[in-house]
Amino acid sequence: MARLVLKFGGTSVADLERIRTVARHVKREVDAGHEVAVVVSAMSGKTNELVAWCREASPMHDAREYDAVVASGEQVTSGLLAITLQGMGVDARSWQGWQIPLKTDASHGSARIESIDAEKLVGRMSGSETGTPQVAVIAGFQGISPDGRIATLGRGGSDTSAVAIAAAVGADRCDIYTDVDGVYTTDPRVASKATRMDKIAFEEMLEMASLGAKVLQVRSVELAMVHGVRVFVRSSFDDPEAPELATDTPVGTLICDEEEIMEEQVVTGIAFSRDEAQISLRRVKDRPGVAASVFGPLAEAGINVDMIVQIISADGATTDITFTLPEGDYDRAVGILEHPESGIEFDALNGSKDVVKVSVIGIGMRSHAGVAADAFKALSEKNINIRAITTSEIKISVLIDAAYTELAVRTLHSLYGLDAA
Amino acid sequence: MARLVLKFGGTSVADLERIRTVARHVKREVDAGHEVAVVVSAMSGKTNELVAWCREASPMHDAREYDAVVASGEQVTSGLLAITLQGMGVDARSWQGWQIPLKTDASHGSARIESIDAEKLVGRMSGSETGTPQVAVIAGFQGISPDGRIATLGRGGSDTSAVAIAAAVGADRCDIYTDVDGVYTTDPRVASKATRMDKIAFEEMLEMASLGAKVLQVRSVELAMVHGVRVFVRSSFDDPEAPELATDTPVGTLICDEEEIMEEQVVTGIAFSRDEAQISLRRVKDRPGVAASVFGPLAEAGINVDMIVQIISADGATTDITFTLPEGDYDRAVGILEHPESGIEFDALNGSKDVVKVSVIGIGMRSHAGVAADAFKALSEKNINIRAITTSEIKISVLIDAAYTELAVRTLHSLYGLDAA
Numbered sequence: 001m002a003r004l005v006l007k008f009g010g011t012s013v014a015d016l017e018r019i020r021t022v023a024r025h026v027k028r029e030v031d032a033g034h035e036v037a038v039v040v041s042a043m044s045g046k047t048n049e050l051v052a053w054c055r056e057a058s059p060m061h062d063a064r065e066y067d068a069v070v071a072s073g074e075q076v077t078s079g080l081l082a083i084t085l086q087g088m089g090v091d092a093r094s095w096q097g098w099q100i101p102l103k104t105d106a107s108h109g110s111a112r113i114e115s116i117d118a119e120k121l122v123g124r125m126s127g128s129e130t131g132t133p134q135v136a137v138i139a140g141f142q143g144i145s146p147d148g149r150i151a152t153l154g155r156g157g158s159d160t161s162a163v164a165i166a167a168a169v170g171a172d173r174c175d176i177y178t179d180v181d182g183v184y185t186t187d188p189r190v191a192s193k194a195t196r197m198d199k200i201a202f203e204e205m206l207e208m209a210s211l212g213a214k215v216l217q218v219r220s221v222e223l224a225m226v227h228g229v230r231v232f233v234r235s236s237f238d239d240p241e242a243p244e245l246a247t248d249t250p251v252g253t254l255i256c257d258e259e260e261i262m263e264e265q266v267v268t269g270i271a272f273s274r275d276e277a278q279i280s281l282r283r284v285k286d287r288p289g290v291a292a293s294v295f296g297p298l299a300e301a302g303i304n305v306d307m308i309v310q311i312i313s314a315d316g317a318t319t320d321i322t323f324t325l326p327e328g329d330y331d332r333a334v335g336i337l338e339h340p341e342s343g344i345e346f347d348a349l350n351g352s353k354d355v356v357k358v359s360v361i362g363i364g365m366r367s368h369a370g371v372a373a374d375a376f377k378a379l380s381e382k383n384i385n386i387r388a389i390t391t392s393e394i395k396i397s398v399l400i401d402a403a404y405t406e407l408a409v410r411t412l413h414s415l416y417g418l419d420a421a
Numbered sequence: 422m423a424r425l426v427l428k429f430g431g432t433s434v435a436d437l438e439r440i441r442t443v444a445r446h447v448k449r450e451v452d453a454g455h456e457v458a459v460v461v462s463a464m465s466g467k468t469n470e471l472v473a474w475c476r477e478a479s480p481m482h483d484a485r486e487y488d489a490v491v492a493s494g495e496q497v498t499s500g501l502l503a504i505t506l507q508g509m510g511v512d513a514r515s516w517q518g519w520q521i522p523l524k525t526d527a528s529h530g531s532a533r534i535e536s537i538d539a540e541k542l543v544g545r546m547s548g549s550e551t552g553t554p555q556v557a558v559i560a561g562f563q564g565i566s567p568d569g570r571i572a573t574l575g576r577g578g579s580d581t582s583a584v585a586i587a588a589a590v591g592a593d594r595c596d597i598y599t600d601v602d603g604v605y606t607t608d609p610r611v612a613s614k615a616t617r618m619d620k621i622a623f624e625e626m627l628e629m630a631s632l633g634a635k636v637l638q639v640r641s642v643e644l645a646m647v648h649g650v651r652v653f654v655r656s657s658f659d660d661p662e663a664p665e666l667a668t669d670t671p672v673g674t675l676i677c678d679e680e681e682i683m684e685e686q687v688v689t690g691i692a693f694s695r696d697e698a699q700i701s702l703r704r705v706k707d708r709p710g711v712a713a714s715v716f717g718p719l720a721e722a723g724i725n726v727d728m729i730v731q732i733i734s735a736d737g738a739t740t741d742i743t744f745t746l747p748e749g750d751y752d753r754a755v756g757i758l759e760h761p762e763s764g765i766e767f768d769a770l771n772g773s774k775d776v777v778k779v780s781v782i783g784i785g786m787r788s789h790a791g792v793a794a795d796a797f798k799a800l801s802e803k804n805i806n807i808r809a810i811t812t813s814e815i816k817i818s819v820l821i822d823a824a825y826t827e828l829a830v831r832t833l834h835s836l837y838g839l840d841a842a
Contacts, residue, residue: 016477050497056437057501058508065507068515069500072493076471079490080478086486087479094489098519099569148520 002172003035003125007140007162010044012177012236013077016084023084024240025177026135030090032246035125037136037169039162040081042073063108067142067152071097074139074158082137092135095121098150102143102161110154113143113161116168125169138165156217163220167227174229175252176216177236182253183208183215185418186270191410193419196251197268201258201363204268205231207395211271211359216255224255231255258363266364266371267416270409273357276306277330278387278399281337283318283347293344294321297336303329307357307390307399318347322388324399327353355387356405359397360412372396378415384408423593424456424546428561428583431465433598433657434498437505444505445661446598447556451511453667456546458557458590460583461502463494484529488563488573492518495560495579503558513556516542519571523564523582531575534564534582537589546590559586577638584641588648595650596673597637598657603674604629604636606839607691612831614840617672618689622679622784625689626652628816632692632780637676645676652676679784687785687792688837691830694778697727698751699808699820702758704739704768714765715742718757724750728778728811728820739768743809745820748774776808777826780818781833793817799836805829 006029008022022038029036041047050070054061078094085092097104100121104111123129125136140158145151153160159176166174182196183205200208202225209218215233224231234252238245245251258264284290291310298305309322325333330353337344365371372389375396379386384407388399400408413419427450429443443459450457462468471491475482499515506513518525521542525532544550546557561579566572574581580597587595602617604626609615621629623646630639636654645652655673659666666672679685705711712731719726730743746754751774758765786792793810796817800807805828809820821829834840 016474019478053437053497053501054504057440057504060508061504062507062514065500065503065515067500068517069497069504072496075493075496076474076490079486079488080474082486083475083478083482083490086483087481093483094486096489096571150517 001033001035003169004029005037005039005162005166005169005171005174007039007158007174007176008041008236009158009178010041010047011179013040013081014044016080019077019081019084021240022081022236023088023090025236026085027088027090028240028246030135035133037121037125037138037165037171038081039138039140039158039165040074040077041140041158042077046073046076064149067108067150071139071142071150071152074141078137078139085135085137090135091132092137093124095136095138097139097142098144100138102164104143104145104151104153106145106147106151108145108149108151111143111145111151113153113164116164118165118168121165122169156219159217159220160223163223163227163229163231166229167223171229173232174224175232175234177234178215179236180215180233181235181238181251182233183213183255183269185268186409186413187213187272190272190406191270191413193413195418195420197253199254199256199261200268201261201264202255203258203394204361204363205255207359207361207392208269208271211273211357211361211395211397213269213271221255228257264364265362265417266368267360267362267418268364269361270412270418271359271361272405272409274402274405275327276324276355276357276399277327277351277353278322278324278355279330279333279337279349279351280320280322281344281346281349282320283313284321285345286312286317286319290319291321294337297342298325298333301332301336303333307388307397309388324355324357324388354402355399356402357397357399358405358408358412359395360416361395362416363394365394365396374415375412378411379408382407382411422454422456424590425450426458426460426583426587426590426592426595428460428579428595428597429462429657430579430599431462431468432600434461434502435465437501440498440502440505442661443502443657444509444511446657447506448509448511449661449667451556456554458542458546458559458586458592459502460559460561460579460586461495461498462561462579463498467494467497485566485570488529488571492560492563492571492573495562499558499560506556506558511556512553513558514545515558515560517560518563519565521559523585525564525566525572525574527566527568527572529566529570529572532564532566532572534574534585537585539586539589542586543590577640580638580641581644584644584648584650584652587650588644592650594653595645596653596655598655599636600657601636601654602656602659602672603654604634604676604690606689607830607834608634608693611693611827612691612834614831614834616839616841618674620675620677620682621689622682622685623676624679624815625782625784626676628780628782628813629690629692632694632778632782632816632818634690634692642676649678685785686783686838687789688781688783688839689785690782691833691839692780692782693826693830695823695826696748697745697776697778697820698748698772698774699743699745699776700751700754700758700770700772701741701743702765702767702770703741704734705742706766707733707738707740711740712742715758718763719746719754722753722757724754728809728818730809745776745778745809775823776820777823778818778820779826779829779833780816781837782816783837784815786815786817795836796833799832800829803828803832
């Protein structure tokens, strides 16, 4: 017997037929003797419709009203799934964020979870309150703000809801049902030899998600890591009654503490992000605080600068500054830097939107020297020019021309022994 | 300065454009210096869609889950109207039933309002809490049950919400915006000489609504009468900025205490209901408790019996019992009465679904003799056969063949001086 939180996204609950499939997944776990909470998103397309209505009502809409409108999508799905489960003979009830309560801060539209009062929820899930266990069907993506209004957690918030609830109820596992059957060593559309991992450590998954793998929201992985919630990524398209799903080791990828992973490889995966742009400022007049004068105004404009490389000239009088930023912020950043009143003195600004960041990720790097050197050598042998490099304890990122993306990913995937046999 | 509650139904908020029209009506009242609460229904068609989903999910759905799903419609409209008002520069916020809170009993799907805590609502509406008055946009049709779940008030519940909230906040008037411009002396489609009343007493409106006039739900009129809430029925199709709407006496019908009506006519209106059927039991064996043996089983089956006429034969051994009931319950009622184990002994059962109840209503009847006699005479002169009669202090109802509906209504409308000049 385990306590499980299952999360289903918008495409998994897109209509009544798919909601029935979700209910069958839930019933399988209940029949296996588990205590179950389910977190659901809105039917796919519904949230976009509600958001469009808010915009049409007024372009400058109040985030609190936006939340009241948009949160209704999950409310509907939670009720419908509870009804469907009851129709299959499974005791279930829906929970809205404010009923649990799942308390958030006041940042309507992208609220952060502050606390979850799990007492009532656990009482019902375990049956300690009513005598029989009851499936808790929870409207994802939402909670209640300090002033008693509905607050939504922002896009992807249902993953975050699920992990936070798993932490609050002390779940043995949080199953994220999605449109892929797990986390891969890299994107299979780019490298056909990519393989599904059975397990990946929190830190690695965090880097994978931050660096372009889109399986999970970064935020939900952070939360899982902090609270030690074991997250299992699996497919919602599997036949719910398939015998292999009822075993202790269904198909999917477990995101867990590194201690739970017996034989950690040096490199676990290769991630890449196409949403990158590069800006280089040439011969910037070097003086104390020059970096602040460049990056301060960008930060104020809400532009997230990532890789930064600064090279001081031999005479120490000028410096070249190169950095990357999200592609969509490129034009705005150039405008800020070239503004006559910016006070930044440089000879030239070069830039490119046609770049990609490729990252090698693995906890094993901590104890293995030479991982970075191997990567640089392999890329240079393919004549791939490296525009910038950043490293952390468990990852190496290189910025290259976009045209070499596939070649670089496949080269590194093969180099570190990740290719399927 | 007055405190007003405005209520808009589903067709008035069917899309963003109509919601904008509603916002203009609200703005007009705010600009006139009034404190305003608005009660809204779901976009028309939305509730039906949500109800259909619940049925599809499971035919035997849990009423508490049904409520969670269905109440989302009003939640969306309240948020969208608040956003639209803000876009017009009117301070506004949405209120869900559970936020007020509007407390109901546990009869999910058709809950009754138990209490409304109006303190926060009044604080915001009047501006005593925040310094500036704020329009309260309230999701109609819903509240919170004793176990903290969303409860809906059943169909037509938004009228009831509006009147209850008007009572709770001590509103000077509750404006029901609808698709007609007031209450008429009878249905203008049947009698073209029908006229709009400026005022009608609660008791009369209650009879009008009970007896077939569909402008307002009976339940909301009852509530208005008990709490002395002045209800004003007016058109949502008027141009919101029309000069005559900004006056103290806009077009519509005020439902109020009879004391507020200066010159009460003897007869105020003629109502009729086509949803009637008649059953006659011939030569029922008369014995103590025979009425109970007939009507008890019908009541148990939830069948609402209305007019009852019982005539004992000269020898006192048998009796004829005639009564009316809603047309939709006719077949079920016949089945119950003719069941071998019913224990009711009678010679024959005759019945008809082709009957209509026409009613003459007026508080002035209390102090005027001969009103009923005039009606019977006028109908007999037109050769209209009366199948049954019931009277109360302020109304006379007659059951007649459906074919004579229009003739009877026009005859009575003319008889009591209600025809337009």
